[in-house]
Amino acid sequence: MESSAVINRTTRKGGFMKHVYIADAGSHEGQTVTVKGWLHNKRSSGRLWFLLVRDGTGMIQSVVSQKDVQEATFEAARTVNQESSVIMRGTVIADERAPGGYELQVEEMSVYQQAEEYPITPKEHGTAFLMDHRHLWLRSSRQRAILKIRHEIIKACRDFFDSRGFTLVDTPIFTPAACEGTTTLFETEYFGQKAFLSQSGQLYSEAAIAALGKVYCFGPTFRAEKSKTRRHLTEFWMVEPEVAWADLDDNMDLAEAFVSYIVEKVLENRGEELKQLERDTRPLERVQPPFLRISYDEAADILKQEGVSFELGNDFGGGDETVISGRFDRPVMVHRYPAAIKAFYMKRDPHDESRALGVDVLAPEGYGEIIGGGQREDDYETLRKRIDEHGLPQDAFQWYLDLRRYGSVPHSGFGLGIERTVAWICKLPHVRETIPFPRMMHRLNP
RNA sequence: UCCGGAGUAGCUCAAUGGUAGAGCGGGUGGCUGUUAACCACUAGGCUGGGGGUUCAAGUCCCUCCUCCGGAGCCA
Structure with missing residues (x-):
C-alpha cells in the first residue's frame, strides 16, 4: 500500500490533484503534489507557518508563507489545530532544515475537519490517561x-x-x-x-x-x-x-x-x-x-x-x-x-x-x-x-x-x-x- | 486475593494545619526558517466521594472508590 504513489489523478471536491503518500514524497522532488493527512504539530514565525503533517506512511513539514498563498490558505494555516484532517497542495523540495530532509512548499491547503481541542499534547502524560x-x-x-x-x-x-x-x-x-x-x-x-x-x-x-x-x-x-x-x-x-x-x-x-x-x-x-x-x-x-x-x-x-x-x-x-x-x-x-x-x-x-x-x-x-x-x-x-x-x-x-x-x-x-x-x-x-x-x-x- | 504507592486546572506536577500555584495545552497579540520554537498578556479549581478532629483541613484521622507498581497465578 505504501508504495502506490498516485491514487487520484482527478480533481474532486475537497481534494487536489495527484495524491502522494508522504513516504514517497522524496521521489517527487520538484513536483507539485497533494498530501492528505493529519496535523501533527505546528510552529510559526510571523508570516510563516510550519505545519507537520502525518499520513500514516510518514511525516512531512509543510511551509505556508503569507506572500506565496491566498488569504484563505494563510488563515487556514493560522487557525488549524492539532489533529485536524488536512489536504495540502504544494511543491516537494529538499531542505536540510526540514525533519526528514524534504518539505512541502504549500500553494493551497484546506481543512477537511477542524479538530476539537486535542487531549494529548506534545508534553508528558501518565499511563492511565493515555490508556x-x-x-x-x-x-x-x-x-x-x-x-x-x-x-x-x-x-x-x-x-x-x-x-x-x-x-x-x-x-x-x-x-x-x-x-x-x-x-x-x-x-x-x-x-x-x-x-x-x-x-x-x-x-x-x-x-x-x-x-x-x-x-x-x-x-x-x-x-x-x-x-x-x-x-x-x-x-x-x-x-x-x-x-x-x-x-x-x-x-x-x-x-x-x-x-x-x-x-x-x-x-x-x-x-x-x-x-x-x-x-x-x-x-x-x-x-x-x-x-x-x-x-x-x-x-x-x-x-x-x-x-x-x-x-x-x-x-x-x-x-x-x-x-x-x-x-x-x-x-x-x-x-x-x-x-x-x-x-x-x-x-x-x-x-x-x-x-x-x-x-x-x-x-x-x-x-x-x-x-x-x-x-x-x-x-x-x-x-x-x-x-x-x-x-x-x-x-x-x-x-x-x-x-x-x-x-x-x-x-x-x-x-x-x-x-x-x-x-x-x-x-x-x-x-x-x-x-x-x-x-x-x-x-x-x- | 495479598503488600506497597498515588488521586490538586484539560495534562504533568507544586503548595510548615492559616488567601491554591507553575509548566504545557486553550484564547488574544507579536515575530519570514521554526525543530516538543520563542516573547507578552489572558481565561481556567466542589483539591476522588463520604464522615471526623480543629478557631481553621489540599495537608491530620477513619472509611469507600479509582488507578499505578510488585507478589501470587500464568503465556
Missing part, C-alpha cells in the same frame, strides 16, 4: 512504531510456517471445556449451556495434524486470571504450530529457527522503527541458532549458584526466569519440567517418569517465557489415566482421546505469545503497549 485515550494515543510516533513492528512479527510468523509447508487451521474461540484445566477461563452463556473462551487452540490443532501433517493456529486467547504484572493481558494473541511425527528435539529445533527468523525479519525490515524506539539492536543480532538447551534441573542449579531461594519441584517465577535467562546472550530453552506442574497432555520422559517432555523458551534481557510447548502424550490408556488424575471430565475429552485410537503418532508443538515477543523485541517495559487495545484486569475501555 483512557488509547484510540487517540495510537497516533503518536512511538505507538505507530510499535504497531509496525507487531505487524512485522505477525507477518514473519505466518511467512515462516507457510514457507515450511504448514497449513493454517483456525481453531474455535468458544469451547465446551477447559483445554488444560490449569487456568481460569472466561465463562459465557451459549444458548442455555456454559461455554468458555479459548485459552489455546492446541487440542484442535492436534486433531488437524492427522489431516494436514504440519499445522498452525493463530488467534486470540483468553485467560481470566487476576494477574497484574507487566507480562499479562486477559486477551492476547498466540501462534501455535503442531507437527506430526515430531519429538521434543524436533520441537526445539523448530522453536529456535522460528524465533531467530522473527528477529531477523524485524531487523531487516523495521530498522527505522527500532531506531525510533531507541532499541539497542546488538542483543537482537545475536539471536541465532543454536540456542542453549538446559534441563529444568540445570536451570534450578543456576538459581542455586546465584543464591536465589528456590524449592525444587516448583515452577519458575518471573524473577527466576530473569536470573536464568540472564546467564545467556540469546534465548535459552529449558526442558523436562516436573510433570506435576505441567498440563495433563504432556508426554513423560521415558528415562524419568517424574519429568515431562515440555520446553519453555526464555527471552533474554529479562523478558522471560515467550514460548511454552512440548511433546504430547500419544498413548490412549496413559492419556485416559492423566485426564482422571487431573480431575478432568472424561466426556469432554472423548474426541481428544479418539485421536489416540485412530492412528496415533508421536507429535509436538508449542505456543508463542505475540505480545511478550513484541515487548521483548521493542524492549518495552510492559505488554500493554504491544497491542492496539489491551485488555487487562482493570482495562476494558476503550
Whole structure:
C-alpha cells in the first residue's frame, strides 16, 4: 500500500490533484503534489507557518508563507489545530532544515475537519490517561512504531510456517471445556449451556495434524486470571504450530529457527522503527541458532549458584526466569519440567517418569517465557489415566482421546505469545503497549 | 486475593494545619526558517466521594472508590 504513489489523478471536491503518500514524497522532488493527512504539530514565525503533517506512511513539514498563498490558505494555516484532517497542495523540495530532509512548499491547503481541542499534547502524560485515550494515543510516533513492528512479527510468523509447508487451521474461540484445566477461563452463556473462551487452540490443532501433517493456529486467547504484572493481558494473541511425527528435539529445533527468523525479519525490515524506539539492536543480532538447551534441573542449579531461594519441584517465577535467562546472550530453552506442574497432555520422559517432555523458551534481557510447548502424550490408556488424575471430565475429552485410537503418532508443538515477543523485541517495559487495545484486569475501555 | 504507592486546572506536577500555584495545552497579540520554537498578556479549581478532629483541613484521622507498581497465578 505504501508504495502506490498516485491514487487520484482527478480533481474532486475537497481534494487536489495527484495524491502522494508522504513516504514517497522524496521521489517527487520538484513536483507539485497533494498530501492528505493529519496535523501533527505546528510552529510559526510571523508570516510563516510550519505545519507537520502525518499520513500514516510518514511525516512531512509543510511551509505556508503569507506572500506565496491566498488569504484563505494563510488563515487556514493560522487557525488549524492539532489533529485536524488536512489536504495540502504544494511543491516537494529538499531542505536540510526540514525533519526528514524534504518539505512541502504549500500553494493551497484546506481543512477537511477542524479538530476539537486535542487531549494529548506534545508534553508528558501518565499511563492511565493515555490508556483512557488509547484510540487517540495510537497516533503518536512511538505507538505507530510499535504497531509496525507487531505487524512485522505477525507477518514473519505466518511467512515462516507457510514457507515450511504448514497449513493454517483456525481453531474455535468458544469451547465446551477447559483445554488444560490449569487456568481460569472466561465463562459465557451459549444458548442455555456454559461455554468458555479459548485459552489455546492446541487440542484442535492436534486433531488437524492427522489431516494436514504440519499445522498452525493463530488467534486470540483468553485467560481470566487476576494477574497484574507487566507480562499479562486477559486477551492476547498466540501462534501455535503442531507437527506430526515430531519429538521434543524436533520441537526445539523448530522453536529456535522460528524465533531467530522473527528477529531477523524485524531487523531487516523495521530498522527505522527500532531506531525510533531507541532499541539497542546488538542483543537482537545475536539471536541465532543454536540456542542453549538446559534441563529444568540445570536451570534450578543456576538459581542455586546465584543464591536465589528456590524449592525444587516448583515452577519458575518471573524473577527466576530473569536470573536464568540472564546467564545467556540469546534465548535459552529449558526442558523436562516436573510433570506435576505441567498440563495433563504432556508426554513423560521415558528415562524419568517424574519429568515431562515440555520446553519453555526464555527471552533474554529479562523478558522471560515467550514460548511454552512440548511433546504430547500419544498413548490412549496413559492419556485416559492423566485426564482422571487431573480431575478432568472424561466426556469432554472423548474426541481428544479418539485421536489416540485412530492412528496415533508421536507429535509436538508449542505456543508463542505475540505480545511478550513484541515487548521483548521493542524492549518495552510492559505488554500493554504491544497491542492496539489491551485488555487487562482493570482495562476494558476503550 | 495479598503488600506497597498515588488521586490538586484539560495534562504533568507544586503548595510548615492559616488567601491554591507553575509548566504545557486553550484564547488574544507579536515575530519570514521554526525543530516538543520563542516573547507578552489572558481565561481556567466542589483539591476522588463520604464522615471526623480543629478557631481553621489540599495537608491530620477513619472509611469507600479509582488507578499505578510488585507478589501470587500464568503465556
